[in-house]
Amino acid sequence: MSGTGDLFGPAICPGRRLNGRVTATLQAGQGGGTYDFVTAAVSDLPVTYEGIPGDRHYGLTRLSGAREPWYPRGTEMRNDRQISLLAVEELAEIAAGLDIPSVKAEWLGGNIVVEGLPQFSMIPPRTRLMFAGGVVIGIEGQNAPCKYAGQMVADAHPGRPEIALDFVKVAKRLRGLVGWVERPGVITPGEEVVARIPEHWAYAPAG
Structure with a gap:
Protein backbone atom coordinates (compact mmCIF):
# COMPACT_ATOMS: atom_id res chain seq x y z
CA MET A 1 0.00 0.00 0.00
CA SER A 2 1.29 3.46 -0.86
CA GLY A 3 0.88 6.33 1.54
CA THR A 4 2.38 7.91 4.60
CA GLY A 5 2.52 6.67 8.18
CA ASP A 6 4.92 5.72 10.93
CA LEU A 7 6.15 2.56 12.63
CA PHE A 8 3.29 2.67 15.12
CA GLY A 9 0.34 3.53 12.96
CA PRO A 10 -1.39 2.65 9.69
CA ALA A 11 -0.30 3.92 6.30
CA ILE A 12 -2.41 6.90 5.32
CA CYS A 13 -3.36 7.13 1.65
CA PRO A 14 -4.15 10.69 0.55
CA GLY A 15 -7.36 11.55 -1.22
CA ARG A 16 -7.31 11.82 -5.00
CA ARG A 17 -9.46 12.10 -8.10
CA LEU A 18 -9.58 9.61 -10.97
CA ASN A 19 -11.33 10.04 -14.31
CA GLY A 20 -13.28 7.32 -16.09
CA ARG A 21 -16.16 6.81 -18.50
CA VAL A 22 -19.51 5.02 -18.47
CA THR A 23 -19.67 2.29 -21.10
CA ALA A 24 -23.10 0.79 -20.33
CA THR A 25 -26.21 1.31 -18.22
CA LEU A 26 -28.43 -1.65 -17.33
CA GLN A 27 -31.60 -2.33 -15.41
CA ALA A 28 -33.46 -5.37 -14.12
CA GLY A 29 -37.10 -5.89 -14.98
CA GLN A 30 -36.41 -5.41 -18.72
CA GLY A 31 -37.00 -9.03 -19.70
CA GLY A 32 -33.46 -9.81 -18.66
CA GLY A 33 -33.73 -13.05 -16.70
CA THR A 34 -34.80 -15.18 -13.78
CA TYR A 35 -36.16 -13.32 -10.72
CA ASP A 36 -35.09 -10.00 -12.28
CA PHE A 37 -31.48 -10.68 -11.25
CA VAL A 38 -30.13 -10.51 -14.78
CA THR A 39 -30.17 -6.97 -16.16
CA ALA A 40 -30.51 -5.63 -19.68
CA ALA A 41 -29.02 -2.59 -21.40
CA VAL A 42 -30.99 0.66 -21.43
CA SER A 43 -30.19 3.86 -23.32
CA ASP A 44 -30.38 5.95 -20.16
CA LEU A 45 -30.65 5.14 -16.49
CA PRO A 46 -32.83 7.40 -14.31
CA VAL A 47 -31.98 7.16 -10.61
CA THR A 48 -33.79 8.59 -7.60
CA TYR A 49 -32.96 8.65 -3.91
CA PRO A 69 -25.13 -11.53 10.54
CA TRP A 70 -25.45 -8.94 13.34
CA TYR A 71 -29.18 -8.63 12.55
CA PRO A 72 -31.86 -11.32 12.55
CA ARG A 73 -32.42 -12.15 8.88
CA GLY A 74 -35.18 -10.01 7.41
CA THR A 75 -34.56 -6.95 9.58
CA GLU A 76 -35.40 -3.71 7.80
CA MET A 77 -32.34 -1.50 7.35
CA ARG A 78 -31.06 1.35 5.20
CA ASN A 79 -30.51 0.30 1.60
CA ASP A 80 -26.81 0.73 0.91
CA ARG A 81 -26.89 -1.63 -2.09
CA GLN A 82 -29.13 0.27 -4.52
CA ILE A 83 -26.64 0.27 -7.40
CA SER A 84 -24.26 -2.41 -8.72
CA ALA A 105 -22.34 -7.31 -16.90
CA GLU A 106 -25.98 -8.35 -17.24
CA TRP A 107 -25.16 -11.89 -16.08
CA LEU A 108 -23.91 -10.37 -12.81
CA GLY A 109 -26.89 -8.09 -12.30
CA GLY A 110 -24.82 -4.99 -13.02
CA ASN A 111 -26.38 -1.53 -13.40
CA ILE A 112 -23.44 0.64 -14.45
CA VAL A 113 -20.26 -0.40 -16.28
CA VAL A 114 -17.26 1.94 -16.30
CA GLU A 115 -13.78 1.94 -17.76
CA GLY A 116 -10.57 3.78 -16.98
CA LEU A 117 -10.71 3.55 -13.17
CA PRO A 118 -7.78 1.30 -12.15
CA GLN A 119 -8.41 -1.54 -9.69
CA PHE A 120 -12.04 -0.47 -9.58
CA SER A 121 -13.17 -3.04 -7.01
CA MET A 122 -10.49 -1.80 -4.59
CA ILE A 123 -11.82 1.76 -4.53
CA PRO A 124 -12.55 2.43 -0.84
CA PRO A 125 -15.86 3.14 0.88
CA ARG A 126 -16.87 6.81 1.18
CA THR A 127 -15.73 7.44 -2.40
CA ARG A 128 -18.15 9.52 -4.45
CA LEU A 129 -18.63 8.68 -8.13
CA MET A 130 -19.62 11.97 -9.75
CA PHE A 131 -21.18 11.59 -13.19
CA ALA A 132 -21.02 14.36 -15.77
CA GLY A 133 -24.82 14.55 -15.94
CA GLY A 134 -25.04 15.40 -12.24
CA VAL A 135 -25.71 12.02 -10.58
CA VAL A 136 -23.58 11.18 -7.54
CA ILE A 137 -23.26 7.61 -6.22
CA GLY A 138 -21.83 7.02 -2.75
CA ILE A 139 -19.76 3.83 -2.55
CA GLU A 140 -20.59 1.39 0.24
CA GLY A 141 -17.95 -1.21 -0.61
CA GLN A 142 -17.11 -4.29 -2.63
CA ASN A 143 -19.75 -6.59 -4.06
CA ALA A 144 -18.67 -10.09 -3.04
CA PRO A 145 -19.09 -12.77 -5.76
CA CYS A 146 -21.74 -15.40 -5.11
CA LYS A 147 -22.74 -18.76 -6.53
CA TYR A 148 -25.96 -17.32 -7.93
CA ALA A 149 -24.10 -14.88 -10.17
CA GLY A 150 -21.70 -17.70 -11.03
CA GLN A 151 -24.65 -19.84 -12.07
CA MET A 152 -25.83 -17.13 -14.47
CA ALA A 171 -14.08 -12.97 -9.19
CA LYS A 172 -12.96 -12.27 -5.63
CA ARG A 173 -12.15 -8.54 -5.37
CA LEU A 174 -13.06 -8.14 -9.05
CA ARG A 175 -16.86 -8.23 -8.74
CA GLY A 176 -17.23 -4.45 -8.59
CA LEU A 177 -18.84 -2.15 -6.06
CA VAL A 178 -22.23 -1.40 -4.57
CA GLY A 179 -23.50 2.01 -3.61
CA TRP A 180 -26.42 4.31 -2.99
CA VAL A 181 -27.76 7.42 -4.66
CA GLU A 182 -26.58 10.66 -3.07
CA TYR A 203 -7.08 -0.32 10.17
CA ALA A 204 -5.15 -3.28 11.59
CA PRO A 205 -4.48 -2.75 15.30
CA ALA A 206 -2.19 -5.17 17.12
CA GLY A 207 -3.74 -7.74 19.42
Missing part, protein backbone atom coordinates in the same frame (compact mmCIF):
# COMPACT_ATOMS: atom_id res chain seq x y z
CA GLU A 50 -34.54 5.19 -3.77
CA GLY A 51 -32.28 3.83 -6.49
CA ILE A 52 -33.35 2.67 -9.97
CA PRO A 53 -37.14 2.60 -10.45
CA GLY A 54 -38.28 -0.92 -11.33
CA ASP A 55 -34.96 -2.52 -10.35
CA ARG A 56 -34.92 -5.38 -7.83
CA HIS A 57 -32.75 -3.33 -5.42
CA TYR A 58 -34.99 -0.25 -5.52
CA GLY A 59 -35.95 1.31 -2.18
CA LEU A 60 -34.72 3.49 0.66
CA THR A 61 -34.61 0.41 2.88
CA ARG A 62 -33.95 -3.29 2.38
CA LEU A 63 -34.12 -6.48 4.42
CA SER A 64 -30.95 -7.85 6.00
CA GLY A 65 -29.52 -11.15 4.77
CA ALA A 66 -26.40 -13.28 5.04
CA ARG A 67 -24.16 -10.22 4.64
CA GLU A 68 -25.49 -8.77 7.93
CA LEU A 85 -21.19 -1.09 -10.56
CA LEU A 86 -18.70 -3.06 -12.64
CA ALA A 87 -15.53 -2.30 -14.62
CA VAL A 88 -14.75 -3.35 -18.19
CA GLU A 89 -11.20 -4.23 -17.25
CA GLU A 90 -12.23 -6.48 -14.34
CA LEU A 91 -14.90 -8.27 -16.36
CA ALA A 92 -12.17 -9.15 -18.86
CA GLU A 93 -9.94 -10.37 -16.02
CA ILE A 94 -12.71 -12.61 -14.67
CA ALA A 95 -13.35 -14.01 -18.15
CA ALA A 96 -9.65 -14.82 -18.57
CA GLY A 97 -9.61 -16.56 -15.19
CA LEU A 98 -12.61 -18.69 -16.20
CA ASP A 99 -11.18 -19.34 -19.69
CA ILE A 100 -14.22 -17.98 -21.49
CA PRO A 101 -14.41 -15.23 -24.16
CA SER A 102 -16.22 -12.68 -21.99
CA VAL A 103 -18.32 -12.07 -18.90
CA LYS A 104 -21.29 -9.82 -19.54
CA VAL A 153 -22.38 -17.21 -16.12
CA ALA A 154 -22.41 -21.02 -16.18
CA ASP A 155 -25.88 -21.07 -17.76
CA ALA A 156 -24.48 -19.04 -20.65
CA HIS A 157 -21.78 -21.68 -21.21
CA PRO A 158 -23.37 -25.13 -21.59
CA GLY A 159 -21.00 -27.93 -20.71
CA ARG A 160 -19.11 -25.82 -18.16
CA PRO A 161 -21.09 -26.36 -14.90
CA GLU A 162 -17.93 -25.84 -12.84
CA ILE A 163 -18.04 -22.15 -13.69
CA ALA A 164 -20.71 -21.56 -11.03
CA LEU A 165 -18.29 -22.35 -8.21
CA ASP A 166 -15.11 -21.25 -9.97
CA PHE A 167 -16.61 -17.79 -10.41
CA VAL A 168 -16.68 -17.24 -6.63
CA LYS A 169 -12.90 -17.74 -6.44
CA VAL A 170 -11.90 -16.08 -9.70
CA ARG A 183 -27.78 12.92 -5.90
CA PRO A 184 -30.43 11.75 -8.38
CA GLY A 185 -30.65 12.30 -12.10
CA VAL A 186 -29.99 10.35 -15.30
CA ILE A 187 -26.85 8.40 -16.24
CA THR A 188 -26.10 7.71 -19.91
CA PRO A 189 -23.45 5.58 -21.67
CA GLY A 190 -20.47 7.60 -22.83
CA GLU A 191 -20.54 10.22 -20.11
CA GLU A 192 -17.52 10.95 -17.97
CA VAL A 193 -17.33 9.96 -14.30
CA VAL A 194 -14.95 11.24 -11.64
CA ALA A 195 -14.09 9.11 -8.61
CA ARG A 196 -13.45 11.41 -5.65
CA ILE A 197 -11.50 9.10 -3.35
CA PRO A 198 -11.16 10.32 0.25
CA GLU A 199 -8.12 10.01 2.48
CA HIS A 200 -8.17 6.42 3.75
CA TRP A 201 -6.14 3.90 5.69
CA ALA A 202 -5.89 0.22 6.60
Whole structure:
Protein backbone atom coordinates (compact mmCIF):
# COMPACT_ATOMS: atom_id res chain seq x y z
CA MET A 1 0.00 0.00 0.00
CA SER A 2 1.29 3.46 -0.86
CA GLY A 3 0.88 6.33 1.54
CA THR A 4 2.38 7.91 4.60
CA GLY A 5 2.52 6.67 8.18
CA ASP A 6 4.92 5.72 10.93
CA LEU A 7 6.15 2.56 12.63
CA PHE A 8 3.29 2.67 15.12
CA GLY A 9 0.34 3.53 12.96
CA PRO A 10 -1.39 2.65 9.69
CA ALA A 11 -0.30 3.92 6.30
CA ILE A 12 -2.41 6.90 5.32
CA CYS A 13 -3.36 7.13 1.65
CA PRO A 14 -4.15 10.69 0.55
CA GLY A 15 -7.36 11.55 -1.22
CA ARG A 16 -7.31 11.82 -5.00
CA ARG A 17 -9.46 12.10 -8.10
CA LEU A 18 -9.58 9.61 -10.97
CA ASN A 19 -11.33 10.04 -14.31
CA GLY A 20 -13.28 7.32 -16.09
CA ARG A 21 -16.16 6.81 -18.50
CA VAL A 22 -19.51 5.02 -18.47
CA THR A 23 -19.67 2.29 -21.10
CA ALA A 24 -23.10 0.79 -20.33
CA THR A 25 -26.21 1.31 -18.22
CA LEU A 26 -28.43 -1.65 -17.33
CA GLN A 27 -31.60 -2.33 -15.41
CA ALA A 28 -33.46 -5.37 -14.12
CA GLY A 29 -37.10 -5.89 -14.98
CA GLN A 30 -36.41 -5.41 -18.72
CA GLY A 31 -37.00 -9.03 -19.70
CA GLY A 32 -33.46 -9.81 -18.66
CA GLY A 33 -33.73 -13.05 -16.70
CA THR A 34 -34.80 -15.18 -13.78
CA TYR A 35 -36.16 -13.32 -10.72
CA ASP A 36 -35.09 -10.00 -12.28
CA PHE A 37 -31.48 -10.68 -11.25
CA VAL A 38 -30.13 -10.51 -14.78
CA THR A 39 -30.17 -6.97 -16.16
CA ALA A 40 -30.51 -5.63 -19.68
CA ALA A 41 -29.02 -2.59 -21.40
CA VAL A 42 -30.99 0.66 -21.43
CA SER A 43 -30.19 3.86 -23.32
CA ASP A 44 -30.38 5.95 -20.16
CA LEU A 45 -30.65 5.14 -16.49
CA PRO A 46 -32.83 7.40 -14.31
CA VAL A 47 -31.98 7.16 -10.61
CA THR A 48 -33.79 8.59 -7.60
CA TYR A 49 -32.96 8.65 -3.91
CA GLU A 50 -34.54 5.19 -3.77
CA GLY A 51 -32.28 3.83 -6.49
CA ILE A 52 -33.35 2.67 -9.97
CA PRO A 53 -37.14 2.60 -10.45
CA GLY A 54 -38.28 -0.92 -11.33
CA ASP A 55 -34.96 -2.52 -10.35
CA ARG A 56 -34.92 -5.38 -7.83
CA HIS A 57 -32.75 -3.33 -5.42
CA TYR A 58 -34.99 -0.25 -5.52
CA GLY A 59 -35.95 1.31 -2.18
CA LEU A 60 -34.72 3.49 0.66
CA THR A 61 -34.61 0.41 2.88
CA ARG A 62 -33.95 -3.29 2.38
CA LEU A 63 -34.12 -6.48 4.42
CA SER A 64 -30.95 -7.85 6.00
CA GLY A 65 -29.52 -11.15 4.77
CA ALA A 66 -26.40 -13.28 5.04
CA ARG A 67 -24.16 -10.22 4.64
CA GLU A 68 -25.49 -8.77 7.93
CA PRO A 69 -25.13 -11.53 10.54
CA TRP A 70 -25.45 -8.94 13.34
CA TYR A 71 -29.18 -8.63 12.55
CA PRO A 72 -31.86 -11.32 12.55
CA ARG A 73 -32.42 -12.15 8.88
CA GLY A 74 -35.18 -10.01 7.41
CA THR A 75 -34.56 -6.95 9.58
CA GLU A 76 -35.40 -3.71 7.80
CA MET A 77 -32.34 -1.50 7.35
CA ARG A 78 -31.06 1.35 5.20
CA ASN A 79 -30.51 0.30 1.60
CA ASP A 80 -26.81 0.73 0.91
CA ARG A 81 -26.89 -1.63 -2.09
CA GLN A 82 -29.13 0.27 -4.52
CA ILE A 83 -26.64 0.27 -7.40
CA SER A 84 -24.26 -2.41 -8.72
CA LEU A 85 -21.19 -1.09 -10.56
CA LEU A 86 -18.70 -3.06 -12.64
CA ALA A 87 -15.53 -2.30 -14.62
CA VAL A 88 -14.75 -3.35 -18.19
CA GLU A 89 -11.20 -4.23 -17.25
CA GLU A 90 -12.23 -6.48 -14.34
CA LEU A 91 -14.90 -8.27 -16.36
CA ALA A 92 -12.17 -9.15 -18.86
CA GLU A 93 -9.94 -10.37 -16.02
CA ILE A 94 -12.71 -12.61 -14.67
CA ALA A 95 -13.35 -14.01 -18.15
CA ALA A 96 -9.65 -14.82 -18.57
CA GLY A 97 -9.61 -16.56 -15.19
CA LEU A 98 -12.61 -18.69 -16.20
CA ASP A 99 -11.18 -19.34 -19.69
CA ILE A 100 -14.22 -17.98 -21.49
CA PRO A 101 -14.41 -15.23 -24.16
CA SER A 102 -16.22 -12.68 -21.99
CA VAL A 103 -18.32 -12.07 -18.90
CA LYS A 104 -21.29 -9.82 -19.54
CA ALA A 105 -22.34 -7.31 -16.90
CA GLU A 106 -25.98 -8.35 -17.24
CA TRP A 107 -25.16 -11.89 -16.08
CA LEU A 108 -23.91 -10.37 -12.81
CA GLY A 109 -26.89 -8.09 -12.30
CA GLY A 110 -24.82 -4.99 -13.02
CA ASN A 111 -26.38 -1.53 -13.40
CA ILE A 112 -23.44 0.64 -14.45
CA VAL A 113 -20.26 -0.40 -16.28
CA VAL A 114 -17.26 1.94 -16.30
CA GLU A 115 -13.78 1.94 -17.76
CA GLY A 116 -10.57 3.78 -16.98
CA LEU A 117 -10.71 3.55 -13.17
CA PRO A 118 -7.78 1.30 -12.15
CA GLN A 119 -8.41 -1.54 -9.69
CA PHE A 120 -12.04 -0.47 -9.58
CA SER A 121 -13.17 -3.04 -7.01
CA MET A 122 -10.49 -1.80 -4.59
CA ILE A 123 -11.82 1.76 -4.53
CA PRO A 124 -12.55 2.43 -0.84
CA PRO A 125 -15.86 3.14 0.88
CA ARG A 126 -16.87 6.81 1.18
CA THR A 127 -15.73 7.44 -2.40
CA ARG A 128 -18.15 9.52 -4.45
CA LEU A 129 -18.63 8.68 -8.13
CA MET A 130 -19.62 11.97 -9.75
CA PHE A 131 -21.18 11.59 -13.19
CA ALA A 132 -21.02 14.36 -15.77
CA GLY A 133 -24.82 14.55 -15.94
CA GLY A 134 -25.04 15.40 -12.24
CA VAL A 135 -25.71 12.02 -10.58
CA VAL A 136 -23.58 11.18 -7.54
CA ILE A 137 -23.26 7.61 -6.22
CA GLY A 138 -21.83 7.02 -2.75
CA ILE A 139 -19.76 3.83 -2.55
CA GLU A 140 -20.59 1.39 0.24
CA GLY A 141 -17.95 -1.21 -0.61
CA GLN A 142 -17.11 -4.29 -2.63
CA ASN A 143 -19.75 -6.59 -4.06
CA ALA A 144 -18.67 -10.09 -3.04
CA PRO A 145 -19.09 -12.77 -5.76
CA CYS A 146 -21.74 -15.40 -5.11
CA LYS A 147 -22.74 -18.76 -6.53
CA TYR A 148 -25.96 -17.32 -7.93
CA ALA A 149 -24.10 -14.88 -10.17
CA GLY A 150 -21.70 -17.70 -11.03
CA GLN A 151 -24.65 -19.84 -12.07
CA MET A 152 -25.83 -17.13 -14.47
CA VAL A 153 -22.38 -17.21 -16.12
CA ALA A 154 -22.41 -21.02 -16.18
CA ASP A 155 -25.88 -21.07 -17.76
CA ALA A 156 -24.48 -19.04 -20.65
CA HIS A 157 -21.78 -21.68 -21.21
CA PRO A 158 -23.37 -25.13 -21.59
CA GLY A 159 -21.00 -27.93 -20.71
CA ARG A 160 -19.11 -25.82 -18.16
CA PRO A 161 -21.09 -26.36 -14.90
CA GLU A 162 -17.93 -25.84 -12.84
CA ILE A 163 -18.04 -22.15 -13.69
CA ALA A 164 -20.71 -21.56 -11.03
CA LEU A 165 -18.29 -22.35 -8.21
CA ASP A 166 -15.11 -21.25 -9.97
CA PHE A 167 -16.61 -17.79 -10.41
CA VAL A 168 -16.68 -17.24 -6.63
CA LYS A 169 -12.90 -17.74 -6.44
CA VAL A 170 -11.90 -16.08 -9.70
CA ALA A 171 -14.08 -12.97 -9.19
CA LYS A 172 -12.96 -12.27 -5.63
CA ARG A 173 -12.15 -8.54 -5.37
CA LEU A 174 -13.06 -8.14 -9.05
CA ARG A 175 -16.86 -8.23 -8.74
CA GLY A 176 -17.23 -4.45 -8.59
CA LEU A 177 -18.84 -2.15 -6.06
CA VAL A 178 -22.23 -1.40 -4.57
CA GLY A 179 -23.50 2.01 -3.61
CA TRP A 180 -26.42 4.31 -2.99
CA VAL A 181 -27.76 7.42 -4.66
CA GLU A 182 -26.58 10.66 -3.07
CA ARG A 183 -27.78 12.92 -5.90
CA PRO A 184 -30.43 11.75 -8.38
CA GLY A 185 -30.65 12.30 -12.10
CA VAL A 186 -29.99 10.35 -15.30
CA ILE A 187 -26.85 8.40 -16.24
CA THR A 188 -26.10 7.71 -19.91
CA PRO A 189 -23.45 5.58 -21.67
CA GLY A 190 -20.47 7.60 -22.83
CA GLU A 191 -20.54 10.22 -20.11
CA GLU A 192 -17.52 10.95 -17.97
CA VAL A 193 -17.33 9.96 -14.30
CA VAL A 194 -14.95 11.24 -11.64
CA ALA A 195 -14.09 9.11 -8.61
CA ARG A 196 -13.45 11.41 -5.65
CA ILE A 197 -11.50 9.10 -3.35
CA PRO A 198 -11.16 10.32 0.25
CA GLU A 199 -8.12 10.01 2.48
CA HIS A 200 -8.17 6.42 3.75
CA TRP A 201 -6.14 3.90 5.69
CA ALA A 202 -5.89 0.22 6.60
CA TYR A 203 -7.08 -0.32 10.17
CA ALA A 204 -5.15 -3.28 11.59
CA PRO A 205 -4.48 -2.75 15.30
CA ALA A 206 -2.19 -5.17 17.12
CA GLY A 207 -3.74 -7.74 19.42
